[in-house]
Every structure is written in structure tokens, then in C-alpha cells.
Amino acid sequence: MTDDEGNGQAVVRLTAVRKEYGESVALDGVSLEVNSGEAVAVMGPSGSGKSTLLSMVAGLDRPTSGTVTVHGEDLGALNEKGLALYRRRRIGMIFQFFNLLDDLSALDNVALAAQLTGTSASQARKRALELFEELGIAGRRNTYPAQLSGGERQRVAVARALMNRPAVLLADEPTGALDTRAGEQVMDLLLDLNQIGQTLLLVTHDQQLATRCASRVIEVVDGRIAGERALERTP
Amino acid sequence: MIGVVVALSTTMIVVALGLLAASSGPFDQAYTRQSGAHLAASYDRTKVTDAQLTEASKPAEAVAGPFAMATVALGSGQQPGQPDSMVTVGRADSGGPVDRLNVWKGRWADKPGEIVLNRNPVESSNGPGAMTLDSKLTVANGGPTLTVVGFAYSVSMSADAWVVPEQMTALHPTASQMLYRFADAATNEQITAGQTAVTTGLPSGALLGTQSYLALKALATGEPNTFVPFLMVFGWLGLAVAALIVVNVVSGAVVAGFKHIGVLKALGFTPTQVMTVYLAMISIPAIVGCALGVVAGNLLAESLLTRAFENYGAGGIGVPLWVDVAAMVGVPVLVALSAFVPALRARSLSAAQAISAGSAPRAGRGLRAQRWLSGIRLPRPVSLGLGLPFARPARSALTLAAVVLGVTSVTLAVGLGTSLTNYQTAASRVGAVDLTMFAGTSGPQPPSEDGPPVAKLSDPEDEALLRSTAGAQYVTASADLPMRLAGTSQDLRVSFYRGDFEHLGYRLLEGQWFDGPGQVVVSERFLRQRALAVGDTITLDSQGKSVRVRIVGKALYNSGEEVLSNWATLQLVAPETRAQLYEVQLQPGTDLGTYVEAVQAGDSGLQQTSGQDAGTFVTAVLVTVILLTLMLGTVAALGVFNTVVLNTRERRRDLGMLKSIGMTPAQVTLMDVTSMAALGAIGGLLGIPLGIVAHRLVVPAMANGAQVDVPDFMLDVYPPQLLAVLVLAGIVIAGLGALLPARSAARTTIAEVLHNE
Numbered sequence: 001m002t003d004d005e006g007n008g009q010a011v012v013r014l015t016a017v018r019k020e021y022g023e024s025v026a027l028d029g030v031s032l033e034v035n036s037g038e039a040v041a042v043m044g045p046s047g048s049g050k051s052t053l054l055s056m057v058a059g060l061d062r063p064t065s066g067t068v069t070v071h072g073e074d075l076g077a078l079n080e081k082g083l084a085l086y087r088r089r090r091i092g093m094i095f096q097f098f099n100l101l102d103d104l105s106a107l108d109n110v111a112l113a114a115q116l117t118g119t120s121a122s123q124a125r126k127r128a129l130e131l132f133e134e135l136g137i138a139g140r141r142n143t144y145p146a147q148l149s150g151g152e153r154q155r156v157a158v159a160r161a162l163m164n165r166p167a168v169l170l171a172d173e174p175t176g177a178l179d180t181r182a183g184e185q186v187m188d189l190l191l192d193l194n195q196i197g198q199t200l201l202l203v204t205h206d207q208q209l210a211t212r213c214a215s216r217v218i219e220v221v222d223g224r225i226a227g228e229r230a231l232e233r234t235p
Numbered sequence: 236m237i238g239v240v241v242a243l244s245t246t247m248i249v250v251a252l253g254l255l256a257a258s259s260g261p262f263d264q265a266y267t268r269q270s271g272a273h274l275a276a277s278y279d280r281t282k283v284t285d286a287q288l289t290e291a292s293k294p295a296e297a298v299a300g301p302f303a304m305a306t307v308a309l310g311s312g313q314q315p316g317q318p319d320s321m322v323t324v325g326r327a328d329s330g331g332p333v334d335r336l337n338v339w340k341g342r343w344a345d346k347p348g349e350i351v352l353n354r355n356p357v358e359s360s361n362g363p364g365a366m367t368l369d370s371k372l373t374v375a376n377g378g379p380t381l382t383v384v385g386f387a388y389s390v391s392m393s394a395d396a397w398v399v400p401e402q403m404t405a406l407h408p409t410a411s412q413m414l415y416r417f418a419d420a421a422t423n424e425q426i427t428a429g430q431t432a433v434t435t436g437l438p439s440g441a442l443l444g445t446q447s448y449l450a451l452k453a454l455a456t457g458e459p460n461t462f463v464p465f466l467m468v469f470g471w472l473g474l475a476v477a478a479l480i481v482v483n484v485v486s487g488a489v490v491a492g493f494k495h496i497g498v499l500k501a502l503g504f505t506p507t508q509v510m511t512v513y514l515a516m517i518s519i520p521a522i523v524g525c526a527l528g529v530v531a532g533n534l535l536a537e538s539l540l541t542r543a544f545e546n547y548g549a550g551g552i553g554v555p556l557w558v559d560v561a562a563m564v565g566v567p568v569l570v571a572l573s574a575f576v577p578a579l580r581a582r583s584l585s586a587a588q589a590i591s592a593g594s595a596p597r598a599g600r601g602l603r604a605q606r607w608l609s610g611i612r613l614p615r616p617v618s619l620g621l622g623l624p625f626a627r628p629a630r631s632a633l634t635l636a637a638v639v640l641g642v643t644s645v646t647l648a649v650g651l652g653t654s655l656t657n658y659q660t661a662a663s664r665v666g667a668v669d670l671t672m673f674a675g676t677s678g679p680q681p682p683s684e685d686g687p688p689v690a691k692l693s694d695p696e697d698e699a700l701l702r703s704t705a706g707a708q709y710v711t712a713s714a715d716l717p718m719r720l721a722g723t724s725q726d727l728r729v730s731f732y733r734g735d736f737e738h739l740g741y742r743l744l745e746g747q748w749f750d751g752p753g754q755v756v757v758s759e760r761f762l763r764q765r766a767l768a769v770g771d772t773i774t775l776d777s778q779g780k781s782v783r784v785r786i787v788g789k790a791l792y793n794s795g796e797e798v799l800s801n802w803a804t805l806q807l808v809a810p811e812t813r814a815q816l817y818e819v820q821l822q823p824g825t826d827l828g829t830y831v832e833a834v835q836a837g838d839s840g841l842q843q844t845s846g847q848d849a850g851t852f853v854t855a856v857l858v859t860v861i862l863l864t865l866m867l868g869t870v871a872a873l874g875v876f877n878t879v880v881l882n883t884r885e886r887r888r889d890l891g892m893l894k895s896i897g898m899t900p901a902q903v904t905l906m907d908v909t910s911m912a913a914l915g916a917i918g919g920l921l922g923i924p925l926g927i928v929a930h931r932l933v934v935p936a937m938a939n940g941a942q943v944d945v946p947d948f949m950l951d952v953y954p955p956q957l958l959a960v961l962v963l964a965g966i967v968i969a970g971l972g973a974l975l976p977a978r979s980a981a982r983t984t985i986a987e988v989l990h991n992e
Contacts, residue, residue, distance in 0.1 A: 055986035060895060080982070081899045088897020099892035103602055103626060108609040113896045115615035122610075144602065160896065 011036045011167055011199050012057055017066035019052050019223075026052040027063070028223040034168070039190075039200035041214035041231075043207075049223040050203045051172060057201060058093055058170050059083040071167045088117055092161025096173035098153040100145040106156045107132065107141040113163035124163075131159040135189065151182025158189060168199045175209050187212050237517060237570070240484050240877070241524030242531065243870050244477025245566050247863075249532025251469065252561065253554035266448070269335050270297070272391040272414035273448040274430055277304055277721070280411050283441035288413055294432035297416040299333035302326050303400060303408035306719065306776060308375040321395035322719070323350070324412050325403035333414040334391045341368045341385030347402040350381040353389050379405050392451060392723075410443055423449055423766055444721040444774065450764045468647065468933050469863045476640045476867055480874040481521075481566070482573040483633040487881040492516075506582040513578050514571060521570040529562050616902040619893075620909030623882065631914060634878045634969075638918030639925065641871025642965040646926020646953075647933065648864035649961065652857055653952035654934050661948070662792045667740020670819040670827060672701065672834065673844040690840040694813035698734065700837040701817050706825030709735035712814035714805060718798075720765065721774035721781060726796065729755070729775065731812075733802035738820055741799070744944050745769050746788030752803035756788040760795035760942035775808070782807045793943055817841070868968055875911050875972025883907065883980040891985035900981035907977030908970050915969025919962035926961070927953055 012034035019027040026049045034040045042050045055061040056068050059075050068075045071090050078086055087093075092113075100109045110131060111124035119127075132138040135155045145153055154174060161169055171190065175183035183206075190213045194200045204210055210217050211231055219227040278288060278301070285301045292298040303325040329336035329343045329351075344351050350372060366372070370383045381398065393414060398406070417429035426447045434442055492513060499509050536554045604625045608618040624631035674690035674697060690697055694712065701710045711734040718729045732739070737748065741756075746769040749756060755773075762768060772785045775798075784804060805812060821830060831843050883890065890903060898906075931950065938945040953961075 052986075058895065058986075060986035061984065081901065084894065084897050084899035084902075086897075087895060093895050095892075095895075099888060099895070101889055101892070103605045103622065104609060105602075105606060108606070111609070112615060112619075112893075115609075116893075116897050116902065118614075121612070164897070 009036045010034065011038075011071055012201060013067075013069040014053070014056065015067045015069075017053075017056055017063045017068060019049070019056065019061070020064045025223050027056070029066070030220070030223070030225055031066075032218060032225065032228075034199060034201055036167075036199055037194070037197050038216065039194040039202070039214045041202040041204055041210035041217045042220055043204060043210055043217055044220035044226075046205075048220045050220045052223075053220065054170055054172050054201065054203045057168070058091055059086050088113075088164060090167045092164070092166035092169045094154065094157050094161050094169070094171040094174045096176040098145070098150075098157045098177070100153060100156060100160075102145050105142050105144055106137070106148065106152075109145070109156055110159045110163055113160050117164065127163065128159065131162055135159050149182065150178045151185050154178060154182070154186050155189065158186070158193075162193070162198075168201055169193065171200065171202045171204075173204055173206075174202070175204070175206055183209070237481075237484050238520035238524035238527075240477075240480050240870065240873055241521045241566060241570060242528040243866065243873070244481060245525045245528025245562050246532040246535065247469075247477055247528075247866060247870070248566065249529055249554060249558055249562050250536045250863075251471070252558040253532065253536035266390050266452075269337060269390050270333055270416065271389075271448060272299070272334050272393060273417050273420035274415045274426055274433075275334075275391055275393050275446040275723075276413045276415070276430070276434075277410040277443045277445075277723075278413065278437070278441045279443050280409060282438045283411070285411060287437060288411060291435065291437050292413060292415065292433050295415040295429065296418045297332040299331045299414040301411040301413055303403035303406075304394070304410040304412040305403065305406040305408040307378070307396075307406050308778075309372060320719075322723075323396045323398060323403075323406060324394040325400035325406075325408070326397045327400055329387055329397075333416050334389055334393050336387040336389050336397075338385050338387045341383070343387070344384055344397065344399050344402075347399060347405070348379065348382060349384040349398065349402075351385040351387050351397045352383055353392075353395050353397075354386045355388055374406065390451075391448070392446070420448060423447070426766070444723055446723045447766050450766050468929050469644065469860075469867065472640050472644050472647075472867060472929075476637050476644075476870050476874070477566075478569055479633050479637045479640070480870055480877070481569055483630060483637070483874055484573075484877045486573050486577045487630060487877060510578045510582045514574055517574040518567060518571060521567055525563060525566045525570075528566070529559050532562070533559065614902075614905070616898065616906040617909050620906040621913050623906070623910035624914055626886075627878075627882065630878055630881070634874055634911070635914045635918055637871045637874035638915050638965050638969050639922040641868050641968045642919050642922025642961065643925040643929060644864050644867040644871075645964040645968075646923050646961050647929045648860045649957070650926065650930035650952050651860050651933065651937075654930070654949040655857055657948050657952065658791075658793075658943070661740075661742055661946075664740030667738065667820060668818045669821045670831065671844050672817040672819065672831075672841045674813070674815055674817065674841055690813075690838055692838045692840075697817065697838055697841060698814070700841075701819055701834060704830060704833045704837070706821050706830045706833075707819055708822045709738040709820040711735050711739055711818045712802075713816045713818070714812045714814050715816075716777055716805070716809060716812065718775045718777040718808075721776055723765075727775070727798055728794075728796060729777075729798040729800055731800050731802055731805035733814070735820075736801070739818060742791040742946070744789045744791055744946065746786075749787055749799075749801045749804070752801075752807055753782065753784050754787045754800065754804060755784045756790050756799040757786055758792050758794060758797065759789055759944045760793060761798065762786075762789065763942040764795045777808055780808055789944075791944065791946065795942065816844075872968050872972035875914075875969045876976055879907055879911060879973045879976040879980075882910070883976055883983075887980075887983060890980055890983060894983075894985045900978075903981035904974070904977045907980055908973045911969040911973035912966045915965035915967070916962065917965070918969065919965030922965060923958060923961050 010033040012032075014030055014032050017027050017030045018025065028049075030049075030053060032040075042053055044050045052061070056063055056075075057070060059068075059070075059078070062076065070086070073086060073090070075083065075086065100106075101112070104112065107125060107128050110128040111121065114124035114127055115121060129138065129141065132141050135158060137152055137155045137159070140148060140152055140156075143152075145156070148156065154177075158174075169190075174190065175186050178186060187209055190200060190202070194213065200213065202209065202214060214231055216228065216230050218225055219229075280303075288301045289298075292300075305323050306320050307323045308320045329338050338351070341351070352366060366383050368383055368385070371380050372383065373380045379402070381402075387397065391414065393412065413433070415429065415433055417425065419425040420429065426449060430445060496509050496513060499512065500506070504512070533554050605622040608622045609615075611618055613621075624635075674694070692700065698710060698712050701707055711732055713730050713732045716729050716731065718727045720727060743756070744759070746756070755775075757767075765773075767773065767786060769786050769789050772783055774781050774783050782804070784800065790799060819830075821827065834841055893906075894903065930952070934949055935945050938949070
């Protein structure tokens with residue numbers, strides 16, 4: 001499912017990352033590694049800095065100091081265009097509120113990610129359709145986001161994230177806006193993806209999501225890593 | 236943003252309305268105040284008596300005269316700059332039923348030996364040769380010396396000076412002046428009818444000349460009337476663009492503020508309170524912008540008006556108060572109305588609905604367009620951009636309309652510029668005359684140390700020299716003579732030509748060129764100002780001599796005071812005059828410098844001089860057109876700018892998502908610029924025909940105002956390649972307007988947007 005190297009190598013590496021927003025410190029000397037094929041959950045209370053950490057890995061924001069390396073690329077060395085290309089090729093992102101374009105059909109939302117790389121519309125739709133099949137939403141491909149359920153929207157978002165075969169799948173509270181049943185379906189989906197080799201970095205409040213999908217949990221409190229533990233996944 | 240748009244729009248409105256309001260006002264006001272003559276006529280005193288004139292004048296509504304009238308030649312010893320002669324009329328007082336004179340300095344003459352001069356109070360009186368009170372004027376040929384006791388101004392231009400009637404005997408009057416007002420004098424036909432009525436029964440040949448009120452009005456308003464048509468069109472365009480932009484900006488600002496409105500409601504504000512707060516918030520920058528716009532508009536309009544109407548002597552020319560009041564009231568009302576509709580919608584929404592309505596456009600709009608665009612073979616940022624206008628159709632329509640009007644303005648401006656440049660090129664005979672040589676005012680004369688060199692050879696010798704020098708193709712000699720049209724006090728410059736006149740570059744528009752003595756060719760403006768036509772006969776006076784000449788043709792040039800004639804006619808008036816100018820067209824490939832050197836080796840007194848005047852008025856019009864176009868283009872681009880800002884603000888979540896999946900900053904910019912460039916292209920296609928129609932209306936109207944003809948080359952100014960370029964104007968206006976906010980959107984930090992929305 002990924003372009004990644006073999007399991008066990010560090011795909012994501014943060015070294016002494018510090019992020020300041022004016023006077024406040026969101027991350028304070030965070031260092032961590034995520035290995036290829038691993039599923040890591042970052043947990044912590046609101047405002048602890050876990051979403052900021054994800055933004056650093058996604059290249060959506062830059063650290064005040066420290067380095068972020070993903071798939072061997074030092075994000076600090078990339079300009080804005082370089083970061084955009086990095087996001088396009090190396091990562092896929094899933095958000096709490098799906099962030100789908102309302103005026104595109106589900107299929108076109110997913111195909112869009114490939115079309116930005118220059119892939120033709122027909123090829124992009126073909127690849128998107130494959131993902132729709134894999135994710136079990138092929139019947140909803142021509143539906144618009146407003147007509148989809150929360151769970152379906154998140155599946156579409158996952159399909160979009162997987163479109164360019166990312167090295168790392170980043171998920172920010174992926175079940176936060178879903179009801180219990182839809183949340184469980186998304187959890188299953190993420191677990192399946194990880195089990196076929198997709199590296200996963202999750203940010204969540206949801207203990208159940210963490211224990212079900214992640215093999216390791218990192219606790220962040222006040223911008224620092226307060227603890228780390230390995231998990232036995234619950235079925 | 237609202238303040239800037241309102242200020243620019245208000246400036247445009249004030250300039251346009253100010254010019255429109257003032258275009259005919261000052262002349263009419265001054266004429267009414269002075270009870271100006273609808274017709275001033277001069278009669279031959281040897282053929283008609285005063286009693287006959289008085290009897291014949293009964294059909295007129297009001298009459299002044301008969302007044303004895305003489306063209307008085309002034310003796311030598313006058314100060315430099317003073318006139319050689321003056322049309323002088325004997326009048327006992329400055330009042331009366333017609334042509335009530337405004338004695339604005341000194342007093343009226345009350346005994347022989349005193350004279351009152353006609354001068355516009357706004358004209359400078361400090362120039363060289365300017366006469367002041369107590370200045371002395373000596374009449375030529377042993378005539379009396381007259382002391383200036385006052386300055387008066389006649390809008391009717393009935394004379395250059397006035398003396399008491401008893402003084403006229405010593406001035407040897409040759410004519411009698413009658414000043415008439417008619418009950419109906421709005422058209423040339425009515426004036427002609429009036430003239431016929433008051434001259435019926437008078438001896439044949441008694442009438443020497445007339446001067447119509449309409450001709451004077453045309454003379455005085457010619458320049459402003461040239462401005463008015465295009466200012467009117469630009470004014471309406473500006474008004475429309477301004478209104479569209481104001482509606483777009485204000486309604487957009489209200490929509491963008493829905494979230495704020497929702498929060499206020501959540502805090503406990505009543506719907507009406509919310510609406511009032513919001514209208515007040517919009518109104519403050521609008522009122523400030525409006526006030527600034529009124530000030531700027533007044534300054535801009537006044538500089539144009541002062542220049543255009545300085546000949547009226549009416550004083551106090553500026554933007555009428557009602558224009559300022561209308562702008563100060565109308566623009567804020569427009570703003571309030573623009574804000575009112577969306578604010579009313581906000582009022583009816585619940586707090587939660589208002590908060591969510593402000594964050595994004597309503598979902599589901601333009602779905603078909605987006606679906607179609609997603610499948611076409613275009614880079615995805617481009618196809619996404621093309622679909623964006625469908626998300627906010629009303630806003631896109633307003634923006635499109637602004638771009639259409641912007642392109643209309645540019646098309647009109649380009650057409651006007653080309654028309655005027657074509658006209659100027661034709662009128663100034665650029666390309667036909669390679670070299671103009673000055674021979675001195677008369678000669679040969681002994682050279683003085685201070686004065687310019689004068690020709691050393693005789694006139695025929697100089698012409699022969701110019702013709703025989705290698706490289707000459709055509710040579711024309713000319714002499715200018717100041718003359719007057721009999722019965723008027725207007726100075727004319729008559730240019731008498733000989734040689735290869737037909738190669739001088741003049742374009743003949745009607746009739747024929749002169750081919751014998753007693754023939755002249757004039758301009759359309761000359762004919763209109765004097766209500767004459769080709770084929771009419773006029774009498775020209777100069778140096779005590781009169782010559783009757785027939786107008787045989789009309790040529791393209793824009794002076795109303797210049798008459799073209801031939802050397803044979805000059806022989807009837809001043810046979811001893813030598814040519815002052817030689818205009819030479821060289822054979823292709825001839826070096827101008829070498830030719831001039833060769834000529835000056837033969838006669839060192841011949842001096843190369845600059846050719847035709849470039850035409851400052853055309854330049855002034857062009858500058859004004861460019862300024863107005865830039866202003867309109869800027870306002871239209873501001874509209875686009877505003878749309879992109881609003882769209883970007885509303886779509887920040889989408890932009891964040893697109894960036895999160897790898898859209899580069901350049902692609903974001905491309906998408907946003909494309910969204911507006913598409914509107915720009917459509918705007919170009921719609922705006923060009925409108926601009927061409929406007930051009931077809933404005934150019935003839937301007938030509939009518941300027942009293943010139945409209946040859947085809949002034950109208951056929953849109954070749955296909957230019958039209959293709961003009962389509963780009965819309966894209967450029969839209970693209971420039973979108974670029975800044977698009978680049979700003981491309982740099983947006985997206986992390987926070989994506990996490991918090």
C-alpha cells in the first residue's frame with residue numbers, strides 16, 4: 001500500500017522540536033521517531049501541543065527550532081513549494097472535519113489529489129475508483145459531500161489521503177466528529193491499512209481509537225513528551 | 236476597502252456631474268445677466284440711415300443702436316503687444332435694453348477724449364503691453380489721443396472699445412451697429428428668421444456683416460463641449476462601475492460579517508440592534524470616503540472647468556453645490572441600500588445560522604459546471620479556478636459587470652486616443668512638411684543685434700534657391716496677414732500660399748481648392764462659429780482695405796480663426812508682402828541637415844523653424860482620457876480585488892485542504908487568478924462592443940462640440956488585431972485585481988484553519 005522502505009526504519013524523526021506562537025510555547029524540545037509500518041498515537045489534553053506536532057510532521061507549519069525529517073527529507077530545508085510537493089508525495093492527511101470540497105463529487109474530491117501532480121483526469125478517476133472499491137464506498141462515488149454520512153465522508157477523506165500512496169498517513173482526531181458506529185468503521189479502516197503496511201501517525205483524545213489502531217502511544221503534556229508506551233492492540 | 240472604493244467612485248461622480256452641470260451654465264448666465272445681443276449687425280452708413288435701421292428693427296424684441304462704428308487704426312508709438320486697430324463704437328452709456336456692459340474697473344466715458352476698453356475681468360492685465368487706467372491711445376493719421384478711463388466686458392463681443400457718440404465724428408465711422416434680441420433665438424434658423432425680419436426693406440448691400448449669439452456661444456463653449464461628451468460617457472461608466480463596486484464590496488462585507496452578526500446575536504443583541512450596528516459600521520468608512528471623494532472630485536473638476544470656461548468672464552466657475560450635495564447624499568444612500576439587503580437577511584437568521592453562513596458559500600452551487608470542469612484537459616488548478624465563480628453567482632455577476640464596464644472604458648479610451656491622434660496627425664500635416672524655413676516678417680531688412688535673422692535674398696530668389704537645392708521635392712511659400720471679418724471684432728489670421736500648395740498635407744473635406752483671386756478655404760469651425768457655408772461670400776478687412784472673397788472649400792484643420800487663401804488674393808490686399816515661411820517636402824532619402832546647410836549657404840537669413848503646433852488641446856484631452864481610464868480600470872480592478880479577498884476569506888478551509896494535499900503556492904495563485912481572468916475574458920468580449928458603440932457616439936459628439944468634421948479615419952480605429960489585444964484588457968484588469976489577494980492566499984498559514992474549522 002505504500003512506497004515506503006522495509007519495516008523498522010524511522011520514517012518520521014523529530015529532533016528537539018520547539019514551536020513558539022508569540023509568548024506561548026506549543027512544543028518544547030520534542031524528539032520522537034515513527035518507524036515504517038508502525039501506527040503511533042499521540043495523545044494528550046486539549047492545548048497540549050499534539051495537533052501542532054502533527055502540523056510539523058505534515059509540513060503545514062515550521063518549527064521555531066529543531067528538525068523534522070520525514071522519509072529522509074529535512075522539512076526545514078524545503079521552501080513553500082518544496083513543502084507542497086512533500087505533502088503531495090510523502091504524506092496523506094485525514095482531518096476531524098473531513099475537509100472535503102462541497103462542490104466536487106466524492107470521486108472528484110479523491111481524484112483531485114492525483115490531478116494536482118499532473119495525472120490526467122481519467123487516470124486519476126480510475127485510481128480513485130480503485131480506492132473507493134477497497135474502502136467500500138464505490139456506490140457513493142458520484143455523491144456530493146453534503147449528501148454523505150459522516151462515516152462516508154471520512155472514508156472519502158481517507159481515500160483522498162491514500163491517493164498518492166503516502167509514506168505516512170497522518171490523522172487528526174479522525175473519529176472526533178463521528179458517531180460511535182461510524183467511528184468504529186473508521187477505526188477498522190485505519191487498522192486494516194496499518195496491517196497492510198501503511199505507516200500511521202494519529203492524534204486523538206480517543207483512548208479506544210489509540211488502543212485499537214496504534215502499537216505505541218506518546219503522551220504529550222504542555223508541549224513536552226510526558227510518556228510513551230507500547231500497546232497491545234485490542235481487536 | 237469600502238472607504239477607498241467609495242472615495243474613488245465619488246470622485247468620478249463629482250467630476251462627471253460637475254462638468255455636465257457647468258458645460259453650458261456660465262455662458263448662458265453671463266449672457267442673460269448682460270441681456271446679450273442675439274444678433275449684432277453692422278450696416279454701411281453710406282447706404283442706410285439711422286432712421287431706416289430703427290424703423291426696420293421693430294420686429295425685434297429689444298434693440299440697441301444704431302451706434303456709429305469704426306475700425307480705428309492706432310498710430311505708431313504704441314506699446315509692444317497692443318493691437319494695431321480696434322473696432323470702436325460710440326455709446327452714451329453702458330446700459331440699455333441689449334448688451335448691458337459690465338464696467339468692472341474705472342468708469343464709463345462721459346466726454347470726448349475718453350475710451351473704455353473691452354476686457355474679460357479674468358484675463359491677466361499684467362502682461363507686456365497691457366493697458367491700464369489712464370493709458371493713452373493715439374489714433375493713426377493724426378487722429379485724437381484717447382485716455383483709458385474704464386474697462387468693461389461685453390459677452391456679446393460687440394466692440395473692442397467704446398467712446399461717447401460725440402467722439403465718433405473724429406474717428407470717421409464707416410458703419411452703424413445694431414444689437415438685437417429676438418423672442419426666439421434658440422437655433423440658427425430662428426436667428427436667421429430674426430435677421431430677415433429686421434433687415435426687410437433695407438437697401439440692398441447695406442448689411443455688411445453679422446455676428447450670431449449662437450456662433451459666439453459655439454466659440455466660447457467649443458473646448459468644454461469637446462470635453463463634455465467623453466466626460467459624460469466616462470461619468471456614466473464611472474457611476475455604474477462605482478455603484479456596482481459599492482454594492483459588491485458592501486454586500487460582501489456584510490456577508491463576510493455574518494459570523495460577527497451571529498456572535499452579537501448570541502450575546503443578546505436584538506435583530507434590529509444587530510442590523511443597526513452593522514449599517515453604522517459600513518456607513519462610517521463610506522461617509523469618510525465620500526467626503527474625501529467630494530473634495531478630490533471638486534479639485535479635479537475645477538482645474539478642468541477653470542481651463543475650459545475661462546473665456547466667459549463669468550467668474551466663480553466650479554462644481555455647482557447641488558453636485559456636491561447629491562454626491563454626499565446619494566453615495567451614502569447607495570452604500571446603505573447595498574448593505575441593507577444582506578443585513579436584512581442577517582437579521583432574519585438565527586445566531587447559529589448567521590455564524591455558519593458567514594464561513595462559506597452555500598454548498599451545492601455550480602455543481603454541473605464543476606463536474607464538467609473536473610474532466611477537461613486543463614491543469615487542475617485552472618479548472619478549479621474556472622469553477623469558482625459559480626459558487627457565488629451574484630457576486631461573480633457584479634464583478635463581471637464591473638469588468639465589462641472597465642473594458643468598455645479601455646476600449647473607448649483606446650478608440651478616442653487613436654481618433655484624436657489620427658485627427659491631430661492629419662490636422663498638423665505631419666509627414667507632409669519636412670522642413671519649415673522662416674524668412675522674417677518682412678524683408679529684406681538690415682539685421683539687428685537683438686532681432687532674429689531675416690532673409691537676405693528677395694522672395695522669388697529664396698523660393699528659387701529652395702527649389703534648386705538638391706533634395707527639394709515640393710516648395711510652398713506663405714505669408715500671414717492679420718485681418719478681420721467685416722462686421723465683427725474678431726481677429727483672423729489669413730495665410731496666403733503659393734507654389735506646390737496641393738502637396739502641403741491639408742485634407743480638403745468639401746468644395747475645392749482656390750484657383751483664382753478672391754477665394755478662400757476655411758475650417759468647419761470657422762464656418763460654424765460664423766454660421767457660414769461653402770459658397771458664401773465674406774468681406775475681409777486689413778490695413779484699411781477690404782476684399783470680398785468667396786469660400787470655395789472646407790479643409791481639415793481645427794482653427795476657427797485661420798483662413799487659407801492664395802497669393803493671387805494677397806495681391807488684392809497687400810501686393811508688396813513677401814513670403815515669411817517656406818514649407819519644403821524633401822525627396823525620400825534626402826538628409827535634412829545637408830539640405831538646410833545648402834540652403835543657408837545661399838541665404839544665411841533663412842532659419843529653420845518648428846513646424847505645426849502639436850496641439851495642446853488634443854494632448855489635454857488625451858491626458859484626461861488616460862487619467863479617467865486608469866481611474867475606472869483601477870476601480871474595476873478594486874472590485875475584482877475585493878471579490879477575491881472575500882472569496883479567499885470564505886474559502887480558507889478549502890484552501891487549507893488543497894494546500895494540505897499538495898497544492899503549491901503557485902497553483903493556489905493560478906487558481907485564484909484564473910477564477911477572475913475567466914470573468915475578465917468574458918468581460919472583454921462583452922465590453923469591447925459596448926466600447927465601440929460608445930466610441931461611435933462620443934467621437935461625433937466631441938467633433939460637434941469642437942466644431943470639426945468627422946472623417947472616416949476618425950471612426951474606423953478598431954482593426955482586428957487591436958480588438959484581440961483589447962480582449963486582454965479584461966483579463967489584465969481582472970488578473971491584476973486578483974493577483975495580490977491570490978498571492979496572499981497562497982501564503983496563508985493553513986494549520987490553524989484546518990484544525991479549528
